[in-house]
Amino acid sequence: MKKSLIGIINYSRRVVNVFSPIKNQINTIFVHVSNLERSVKWYSQLFDQEIDLTKVSQPVHNIKVNHFTGLTLDAGPSDMTKDINPSSYPLFNFHTNDIEKSYDYIRELGIRIESDIVRFDDFAYFNISDPDKNIIMICTG
Numbered sequence: 001m002k003k004s005l006i007g008i009i010n011y012s013r014r015v016v017n018v019f020s021p022i023k024n025q026i027n028t029i030f031v032h033v034s035n036l037e038r039s040v041k042w043y044s045q046l047f048d049q050e051i052d053l054t055k056v057s058q059p060v061h062n063i064k065v066n067h068f069t070g071l072t073l074d075a076g077p078s079d080m081t082k083d084i085n086p087s088s089y090p091l092f093n094f095h096t097n098d099i100e101k102s103y104d105y106i107r108e109l110g111i112r113i114e115s116d117i118v119r120f121d122d123f124a125y126f127n128i129s130d131p132d133k134n135i136i137m138i139c140t141g
Contacts, residue, residue, distance in 0.1 A: 025070075028069060028071070028072050030072055032074050032132075034083070034132055035131065039130065040053065043130070044063070047064075058078040094136065099117055099125070099138070100113065113126060
């Protein structure tokens, strides 16, 4: 008997054998922006990265990140401005080992803070918004 690409699924809600070609890995997060240069400057400042805005070209720019997942700012076709409808919930989070120091850093940069620090037993977070009002979480966990 030949196995299908989706494998064998036990209908008691337990996967027995799955042959998915899709990896359990996020490669790139796309953040849709209305003004690429402004957003590149904002995200570069957030990470204290040097940026030469003359090297930013439409329609996308990849922000340097320190892991497997990439961060791409996407302004779309150069002949249009995207109408951004930001979510009222965080799209993703950036990790920090020191939530207080990160909160102070964000305040010093003048970045809009959407929530105070929220603490749990094993992690803490606060939310900020980028120039298009996309909500991003800064999180220790």
